[in-house]
Amino acid sequence: MNKSAVIGFRIKELRTEKKYTLKYLSEQTGLSIGFLSQFERGLTSIAIDSLEKIAKVLEVELSSFFDLSSPQETKYVVRSYEKETTLVNSEIIEYALTDHLTSFDLLPRLVDIMPPLPEEKETLELYNHTGEEFIYILEGILTMNIDGITYQLYPGDSVHIPSCIPHNWSNKTNHITKILTVHSPNPLKKEG
Template sequence: MNYNTTIGLKIKELRTEKKFTLKYLSEETNLSIGFLSQLERGMTSVAVDSLAKIAKVLDANVLDFFDYPDEINQSCVTRSYDRKYTVIDSEIIQYTLNKDTFTYDMLPRIQEVMPHKYNEPEEIELYSHEGEEFIYVLEGILTLNVDNNITDLYPGDSAHIKSESPHNWSNNTSKLVKILTVNTPNPLKK
C-alpha cells in the first residue's frame, strides 16, 4: 500500500488551515522546503520519525495521515500473509509484524533494504529521535552508522541503540539486506 498521495494531501490541508508556509514548516521540522513540497504533491515518501515531526508542528497525530479500517482483529497472531507493507522509497520495503500497530508500546518491523543504486557507498544522513531501537540482521550485510562509528553487521548480528544518538543504516552491497527492527516508543501509537 502506498500512502504518499494521501499523506501529502493531508499535510498540505493541515498546513494551509494553520496558514503555515512551507518555509515555516521546514524551519520547525528541519526538513528541506523542496522535500516538503515534493511530499505534499505525493512525489516522495517520508520516514515515520519525520512524519512525527511534521505532525507535532501541525498539532496532529501521526495516525491522522493514514486511512485504516475501523475494525481491528483482536487476535494477537499476525500471519505472514496478513502483514501490512509500505514502500518507503525505491530502496526500502517495510512490513509491520503486528495487526494493531497503534496500541502497543513497541513497533516491530521487517525491513527489506535493496542494494544501493550506485557503485559507491551511500552517504546516509544521520538522525535522532526519542526512545530505543533494536536491529537484528536476518540476511545480507547492513552498514550501521551510530555517532559516525560505522560498522558492518552480518546475519545473526544485532545492535541496540539509544535513539537520541545520531544514527542510520544502509545497504552498500549488491544483494538484498533483510533486518528485524523494533522501536520504542511506537511512533504510531494512539
C-alpha cells in the same frame, strides 16, 4: 493480496498441520504437484471442483476456504501472508509484524533494504529521535553508523541503542539486506 492467494496460503497451512506432502495431496486429488505448489504460493487460481477435492482430502468444509473475514475479537497473530507492506522508497520495503500498529508501545517491523541505486550518494545522513531501537540482521550485510562510527553487521548480529544517539543504516552491497527492527516508544501509537 487477492482472495485466491489467501485460500492457497490457507491450504498450505492446513496441509502442513496434517503433515501431508504436496505429493500426497497431488495423488489424492489428481492435481499436479506443480499446480498445487503454485496455488499455495498465490501464483495461480483454482476451479471450484478442484478446490472441493482438496477440501475433502484436508477434511474441511469447502465453505471454510471462503470465510476470509477477520474475527471481531482482538487479533494477536499475524500470518506471514497477512503482513501489511509499505514501500517507503525505491530502496526500503517495510512489513508490519503486528496488527496493532497504533496501539502498542513497541513497533516491530521486518525491513528489506534493496541494493543502492547507481546514482545514490555515498554519504549517510545521521538522525536521532526519542526512545530506543533494536535491530537484528537476518540476511545480507547492513552498514550501520552510530554516532559517526561505521559498523558492518552480518546475519545474527544485532544493535540495541538509545535512539537519541545519531544513527542510520544502509545497504552498500549488491544483494537485499533483511533486518528485524523494534522501536520503543512506537512512533505510530495514537495517544489516548
